[in-house]
Amino acid sequence: MKSKLILLVTVAFLALQCSTTKDTEDQDCESTAETVVIDVKGSTETEVNKDLILEVFFPVSNGCGLFNEFKETIDGKIITVSVEAIYKGCICTMDVPTRVALYTFTPTEAGVYTLRFKSTTDTFIEKTITVN
Template sequence: MKHNAWLLPLLFLLLSACQKPDEEVMPSPTPTSVIKVEGPDSGKAGEAVLLDVYFVVANGCGQFGSFGTTVQDSATIVAVYPVYIGEVCTLNLPTRKAVYSYTPTTKGKHTLKFWQGTNNYLIKTITVE
């Protein structure tokens, strides 16, 4: 029995050494291309308009990370920033979907420009009453 007494602490040490600390997953600093936007073409001021945004990621580990928005002229520019979680990823270019919530505050036509590449946008116009 004394001969095996050292085995338990050694086993505990080996198993606990294999655990990785939780790492914070940060979105990619580069946006990814939006390929399609689906949703209503009209809405009411002060009420959210929900849009399904489809985008491509670089491999099977890619998931939605965040939306980035800026206002330029009278249009809202929306970019999708993916996150890549995992170490072993498939080498395909899957399409993912995320829901973008846009809440217009004024009546009129609102232009949303979804980033597809440098100076290239998919445009969605929403008429707000």
Template sequence: MRAYINLLFAILFTLLNASCNDDDVEVDCITGEVAVINEVEAPETAKVGEVVSIDVTFSMKNTCGSFAKFKESSTEEGKIIEVLVDYFGCTCGQAIIEDTKTYEFTPESTGVYEFNFRSSTTELITINIQVTE
């Protein structure tokens, strides 16, 4: 009798293991992309050492999108900031979703700080902030 119970558990374990195959995971339905930035709202002035908050409004192409992070890079155009969005899922509602996140920085010295937010592959939204003592 004990041999039959062990055999039954072995068959059950094999069936459960086969149903949890990695082929069932929707790997192709997870992507990351650069979002389109629609609007940037920032103060014109700031003080050294104080956190400056910049509101960045961007669009996602469907309901599976969610904000991932801000990506910073430096080019001959200056500091470039992009919004990265992750898309999770294969079946998503087709709608342009707009969201706003806050980009923060803390100036360490006085001067004019220039930020370029990528609004498309060829366009930038440039923001200048005058930082004083």
């Protein structure tokens, strides 16, 4: 009797696992969303045609969130940057982790540049970059 109960529980468990896996595979569990920047770290000086690497910190809304891409708007020497996150996976942890992405700025001429990283819909974290 005990072995029949174990067999029945095992079969039910396997059936449930197969059903859950199939449902997850049929779903499109990938999306993108703009997120805010909470901090930017790095040097504020560089040279013409030399890469300046900045660390950009941003939160994602769950454990499946990762960096996707930077979106830039350039107006002279003012560059506005927003971060797009990508969420891959149907089953995600419900934490709000902070991720880091490396932003590369390569100026083609000398001068003072302003990099504006979007921190809310109408506020920015600004970095003034001097290029020699």
